[in-house]
Amino acid sequence: MRKYDQGCPIARTLDIIGDRWTIIIVRDLFLGRTKFSEFAANPGLPPKVLSGRLKKLEEEGIVERHVYSEHPLRAEYRLTERGEDLLPVILAIGTWGFRHAFEGEPELAAAAARAVYEAIPEARETLVREGLVDRDS
Amino acid sequence: MRKYDQGCPIARTLDIIGDRWTIIIVRDLFLGRTKFSEFAANPGLPPKVLSGRLKKLEEEGIVERHVYSEHPLRAEYRLTERGEDLLPVILAIGTWGFRHAFEGEPELAAAAARAVYEAIPEARETLVREGLVDRDS
Numbered sequence: 001m002r003k004y005d006q007g008c009p010i011a012r013t014l015d016i017i018g019d020r021w022t023i024i025i026v027r028d029l030f031l032g033r034t035k036f037s038e039f040a041a042n043p044g045l046p047p048k049v050l051s052g053r054l055k056k057l058e059e060e061g062i063v064e065r066h067v068y069s070e071h072p073l074r075a076e077y078r079l080t081e082r083g084e085d086l087l088p089v090i091l092a093i094g095t096w097g098f099r100h101a102f103e104g105e106p107e108l109a110a111a112a113a114r115a116v117y118e119a120i121p122e123a124r125e126t127l128v129r130e131g132l133v134d135r136d137s
Numbered sequence: 138m139r140k141y142d143q144g145c146p147i148a149r150t151l152d153i154i155g156d157r158w159t160i161i162i163v164r165d166l167f168l169g170r171t172k173f174s175e176f177a178a179n180p181g182l183p184p185k186v187l188s189g190r191l192k193k194l195e196e197e198g199i200v201e202r203h204v205y206s207e208h209p210l211r212a213e214y215r216l217t218e219r220g221e222d223l224l225p226v227i228l229a230i231g232t233w234g235f236r237h238a239f240e241g242e243p244e245l246a247a248a249a250a251r252a253v254y255e256a257i258p259e260a261r262e263t264l265v266r267e268g269l270v271d272r273d274s
Contacts, residue, residue, distance in 0.1 A: 009234025
C-alpha cells in the first residue's frame with residue numbers, strides 16, 4: 001500500500017490522493033458534483049478508472065456513498081470530514097494554476113475564477129486576494 | 138499536452154505537476170536536495186523515470202539545471218521562482234498528511250515534523266500552528 005518513505009506526510013498523502021483523476025474527482029465534489037455521471041463527464045476519464053478511484057476514496061474515508069434509490073440503483077457521493085479537509089490542497093493547487101498556467105489567457109482565467117467563486121464559498125477569500133475576482137462583482 | 142478541461146486551474150496544474158514522483162521531487166528540492174543521486178535515493182524511483190520527470194520540470198520552468206563540473210559531468214537542480222511558488226501546495230499536502238495519515242503513530246509524525254522544521258524555515262509557522270512542533274523546542 002505505502003509506496004514511498006514511511007515517515008513523510010507528503011508521501012503518505014500521495015499514497016491516498018496522489019493520482020490526477022483522484023484530485024479531479026475531489027475537485028468535482030467540492031464543486032458540488034455528487035453523481036457518477038457527473039464525474040464521468042470529465043473528458044478522458046474511463047468509467048472503470050472512475051469506479052476504481054471512487055472505491056479507493058471510499059475505502060480511505062474521503063468520500064461516503066449514499067444509495068438514494070434501489071430500483072434503479074442510484075447513489076451519490078459526498079466528502080466526509082476527512083475529505084472536506086482536503087480543501088486547502090485543492091485551493092493551493094488551483095491558486096498556483098491561476099498564477100502560472102494561464103499566461104496570455106486572462107479571460108479564460110477570469111471565467112474560471114468566477115465559476116469557482118460561485119461554487120465554493122470557502123474559495124472566495126483566496127480568489128479576491130489573488131485579484132482574480134472583485135469582492136463586489 | 139493538456140489532458141483535462143482547458144479552463145480549470147487545477148487540471149492545468151495537474152498537467153504540469155500531477156504525478157506522484159514529480160511532487161516527491163519538488164518536495165526533495167524544498168528539503169534542500171539538489172543532486173540526481175539524492176532524488177534517486179527515493180525507494181522505488183527508477184533512474185529513467187527520475188530523468189524524465191526532471192526534464193519535464195525543467196521544460197515547465199519549475200527547476201533549473203546548473204552544470205557545475207564538465208569532467209565528470211555533474212549538475213545540480215534548483216527551484217525557479219515559479220517552482221518556489223509551489224510551497225503552499227507542498228505545505229497543504231503535508232498538513233493533510235500530518236492530520237490524517239499518522240493515526241496511532243504520533244512519534245513518527247513528531248520526528249517527521251521536526252525534520253521539516255529544520256529543513257524548511259517557511260514551514261515552521263504551519264508546523265507550530267498544527268501543534269506538531271513547539272516553537273521553543
